[in-house]
Amino acid sequence: MKKIYSNIRGTSDFDTFDSFIFSRICKKARSAFNIFGYQEIILPILEEKGLFAKGVGQVTDIVQGQIFELKGKDIVLRPEGTAQVIRYYIQNSLHKKSDFHKFFYIGPMFRRERPQKGRFRQFHHIGAEAIGSDSIYLDVEVIMLALKISAECGIKDTELKINSLGCADDKRKFSEYIKKSLKPATLCAACKTRSTHQALRVLDCKRPECIKAVKDLNLGQNSLCQACQEQFKKLRSILDDAGVKYTSVPTLVRGLDYYTNTVFEITSSKLGSQDAVGAGGRYNNLMKTLGGPDIPAIGFALGLERMLIALGSKDFKQKPDIFVATIDKTTVAKGFEILTRLREADLSCVFEYQQKTLKAQLRSAQKKGIRFVVIVGEDELKEGSVILKDMDKSVQTKVKIDNLILEIEKIS
């Protein structure tokens, strides 16, 4: 009979509390980005499908089955931000304006996955991209920035995992080596097919048979060329010097094709199965792959919803400062006038529109945690006054309406 509409699978309604925390996280992030010299860009949600097929990788799971496509078009809802930022960079020939750019973005991403805690079909990324330098110090900057944001937001018990995939050459050689060395018979079903197209991903598999097969290969960092090994060593030593704690995880492999060299992941134990709060890495060849100049870059993305979960619930209350209470119909007009005047002075205040008793209004103010109540009563109005009540201290004084704002500012 009655149709109850519900949210679309995998999307979430943020209640007032979550929305408040959401904005708070954005605010902290923006401030950290500012400290690190990153500038915000806001890019569209719609992009051409080919951008991600080329950028993220045709055979990746994201492109294979997770993209929301608009019917009959080659238009998709963006599944991630990096390829998009690079598209923007190339399209506008930004390398001609400056040889180094640092951007950040905050916005929704879409992937058609089976929803789970910490995994949604519409979710938000706080992402950053630093384009135009191959310096290992930049890698460290990016890692520190990601850590700073999560720390500033109050996320505790995080762990930093790092690895190096090596340059494109290393990646290709290593990938071929794995392909050759792994015996498909010893792998799980998924990895059997993976071992031909995305051999590196087998390293990431959690199935016991694959873990064993990988272990038997006895891999070290020796898949990297001399230069990349040096780089990775340098990265670790800079992190050590900076006092950043990390774990080097040789099997850490990102699922997106464009990553090269440094990759990292920030995890939190509070998240359960989807434990990465954020992750990122270098992608020195993406720009070229997408038809742009050969310019190196590195970036990361933090999952806003996951940060929200990792934070758990805390008591942040957003409340007005003043409650304007009226006694009966005759004082409502004057009360509203005072309310307006307070708001013109940029004071946060609320009003009771339902004609409730004074007692009910005070109870309501108390429940909301509002500190000041302005009581507008007939007797006081006769002498141009109202009562200013301090709920915390349980004291009240009669003040002239003209002095009300001054008086409030004095005691608050």
Add this chain to the structure above:
RNA sequence: GUGGCUAUAGUGUAGCGGCAGCACAAGAGAUUGUGGUUCUCUUAGUACGGGUUCGACCCCCGUUAGCCACCCCA
């Protein structure tokens, strides 16, 4: 995408093939214009659609949403 579990007032939870309870929250009141405790009262529910049955919140099927593991990833 695969496998599994769940759905009862706003929230958290009982219960039974035969009148659906409890707590908290919310609203009103306890003598005229003063909040926090207490007391009284009120509001409000079996997610949606089918089926089995004399009778379904309960059993079965479908839909929707959520959760868990896999997978993937932020």
